[in-house]
Amino acid sequence: MRIIRFIQKETQKPLLAAVTDQNEIYTLPVSNVLDIVEHAKQNKSKVIDLINNIIKDSLPYPDSLEELELLTPIEAPEVWACGVTYQKSKEARNYEATNGKLDATTFYDKVYDAERPELFLKSTKERTIAPNKDLYLRSDSNWQIPEPELGLVLTGDGEIFGYTVGNDLSCRDIEGENPLYLPQAKIWARSCSLGPAILLTDAVEDPYKFEIICRIYRDEELLFEGRATTGQLHRRLDELVSFLKRDNIVFPGTVLLTGTCIVPPNEFTLADGDKIEIEISGIGTLVNVVKTQVAKVAQ
Known part of the structure; x- marks a missing residue:
């Protein structure tokens, strides 16, 4: 499981997404992967399990990785x-x-x-x-x-x-x-x-x-x-x-x-x-x- 950030074409806003081994892209309901990491820590679960649970009933994003305007995957201070x-x-x-x-x-x-x-x-x-x-x-x-x-x-x-x-x-x-x-x-x-x-x-x-x-x-x-x-x-x-x-x-x-x-x-x-x-x-x-x-x- 990989995490990316990209610019949504319609809104020009950054989105956080998970990328599966099959290269399917699923947007996530938070803007920073650290929020998911912290939530997983509090619940004593694996980050990958939490993300799989979030996206299990979602539809993949329509664009491919090659079509996205990628950002740095995290804004490292x-x-x-x-x-x-x-x-x-x-x-x-x-x-x-x-x-x-x-x-x-x-x-x-x-x-x-x-x-x-x-x-x-x-x-x-x-x-x-x-x-x-x-x-x-x-x-x-x-x-x-x-x-x-x-x-x-x-x-x-x-x-x-x-x-x-x-x-x-x-x-x-x-x-x-x-x-x-x-x-x-x-x-x-x-x-x-x-x-x-x-x-x-x-x-x-x-x-x-x-x-x-x-x-x-x-x-x-x-x-x-x-x-x-x-x-x-x-x-x-x-x-x-x-x-x-x-x-x-x-x-x-x-x-x-x-x-x-x-x-x-x-x-x-x-x-x-x-x-x-x-x-x-x-x-x-x-x-x-x-x-x-x-x-x-x-x-």
Whole structure:
């Protein structure tokens, strides 16, 4: 069972809906999935069972998924991210920090093996972009890539109730120049996207068996394709969440991105008009086009 948000054509208002395994869409009587999660908690039931009970006598929505104008599946007040959680990520960060001297040992090696993971604030609700909307390239960077990541959707107690797809645009040159520049390498207007859906944890047997695929197209030609699985994660998901919760406020609907294991070749950088597709099995495919013109930051 997946959860989506979309714009109803007739009213131009956002609707929340459940999507079955058969891709049938059923609108829900609330605007925020957190309301259903909380109701299920109070009744000591599974979220998926509650939703099935809500939609059991309903008719499916007439439009298909492809016809809908999707929104982010949840308006996450904050999006946090984890770094260096995969071997591939550690290698890429080392390459940036040492000008290609792969045999050098850096602080990225240390954080990869340390008890404490790397955590940083990636985005806020106002900065996070919906599927099929444009992302912006940073104007003062010459080496930018997408980082395809599994996102954990959290309650205010830090409980994982769903999974989504995240596109974490990153500036490899800025981060490599100095680790103190990490916020600038990660946070700018329209540098993060979430969607297309939330896959409920009740519908997932093993979150370490997700397959992640990233494809980048330029002028409709496939330039890059990479694949990984969450089984390659160096840390456990609950471990990452535990550090986010530590002496911190976790707002309901917060999303925690869990790091990337897919990195394009070192000579690659995104260009105006490139299309990024990030697919995670069972969740769907998040599609965004990147643009160089930052004429305005409003969505």
